[in-house]
Amino acid sequence: MNIVSVSRTIIRLPSIGRSAAIRIAARPTLASATVVRNESVDVVRFFAAAGIVFVHATESAPLVRWGNFFRFAVPFYLFASLYFQSLSLRRNPERTLPRYAALRFRRLYLPFFAWSVIYLLAHDLKRVLSHDSLVSLRPSMLWTGTEYHLWFLPFLLLASLVMAVVQRTFLQQDRSLRWVAIAVAIGSGLAFTQVPMPASWGSTTDSSLISYMQWWRAISAACWAMAFAWFMTLGPVIFAVTPVMGVAGIALVLACSLKQVLNDIQLIPRGLTGLGCMLAALTPWRGPVVSWLARYGRYGYGIYLCHVLILEPMHVLSARLHLPPSIPRDFVIFGFGFAGSLALVQMLGRSSRLKWLNG
Template sequence: MAEERNGLTDYGRFAASLGIVWFGIQAPGQRIAYIALPFILVLLMAPSRSGLSGWARRLLWPFLTWSVVFGILHTALALKGNDPPFGWWNPDMLLMGTWDHLWILPFALLAAIVAPWLQHPIVSLGAAWAAALLIVVKGTPEAMPYHQWSFGIIPILVGIAYFAWGWRLALVALLGSWLILHLGHPAPDNTTILVGSGLALACLTWRLPASALSERCSRISVWIYLAHPLVVFIGQSLRISWVELGLFSMVGSVILAQLIDTAAHAPRRGNLQL
């Protein structure tokens, strides 16, 4: 219901999706825009009322659909360059999809599957701190998608802690994990995880009235995240670069997301009233 929504998280999702677009084009301010990723990961752990089937519709279906979309793009580019049509394929894509940004979906689905076993307060804290300690001891893997997973594991666990026990436990999990990383594995990503996850907790804790606008912002944020590489690809094909590419990509991604959202919510022909 509309009154159950938090307008602040709706607007936060929209801003974070634009941050992902900016981060992806390597423009100035890329490090600041990167805080959008842990922000999104925390919010992805919001529980589904439909259980595992709801998680599959929310995460697995978009992963498969957009993997096909970007797989077609890869194939078209291969044919244009007279390369083997499926030479771009590698087995890692089973876990990360056919474009780099899709890794977040199967990763979040795996986290959702194990989340019920991580919801005891001690287990929630222990899992987040143990993940940070493992990164300190073992380092960050270079192989994809495990490199991305090592970045995303703490925001995911902070999200699980929040939706199980609220902001206090989640904040303790976040600060403890950050301290372990800061002392044992200093890296810029540590601050990114801290700030992005902290902003997500703030948006979840504080509330704004939901509205039709906030709900629409939340919906199109999903399409912006999923579809934005298509707009970036068009911009690069037009030889747009640097800040101009960022602006083109953000505006174009919003327009494309609006078009997709309108098509997705268009009334079916059989439901039209004469």
């Protein structure tokens, strides 16, 4: 399952009195569980996708700085994917690790590879038109991709496999061990925030090193996402999130995002934005606005994959027209980039042969 498919469903079972928990059987049957779409997750995905496009669209100094306000997308995708993967592992204890790995590979790596080929062809076309040499192929492209944002898919694949191995090997046998696993995951994430990133990674234009920098920034959030997933899903009850907790999650996202605007990217606040987004996403918000945003938010993963294909030509055109970076120009590129990406993924979604490119 990928970011999109795993977050489409939740298990709705009878609530326990007035407590904030929902009981779930270890092996629920079709008769005991109803699969419904979680619109709140789609709404958060909408804002996450818009945030990613904004970060990559802006080049003017003021908006580049405010781009740090929207760095919650990657932590949220980690929290959401690993949370729903943990639920899936719990509901399907008979699924073997090799089978799980094969499914994750198909859902994550195949779109990664396809989009790497697409971006490689786009880069080569641009170079041919500019009378430059073609892009040099490197083995590292197999795990970093051919565009700067594709690093996330192999990273999520690896994080999913690590969580599955721990959950299948230890936690499925004795769920009381989840407290040890949670403590280790939280501690590992905190410890990693103290590990200095190699200086060369932050001052390079090499695409492989940029990907490694992004991996380094995401490891702590991945650890905390595993801890959250195990806490929420592996006890005798699966905890629900109340509106009060959802509002607190939104406040946490706003506070941590603003802190990064003021102080640049910081690993702990960045990771906490994933927690806040997940609390907001698991809150059962209702209403026409929620449904409207969710309708487009379900395409968030596809937007993430294709948006650079829309943004780069606009950046090239702006450079050819000698338009300097400015706030109005950035907002125009962002608007057309987001709308164009949404239109592209909707078009792909209508094709039975190409919809898998949306993840």
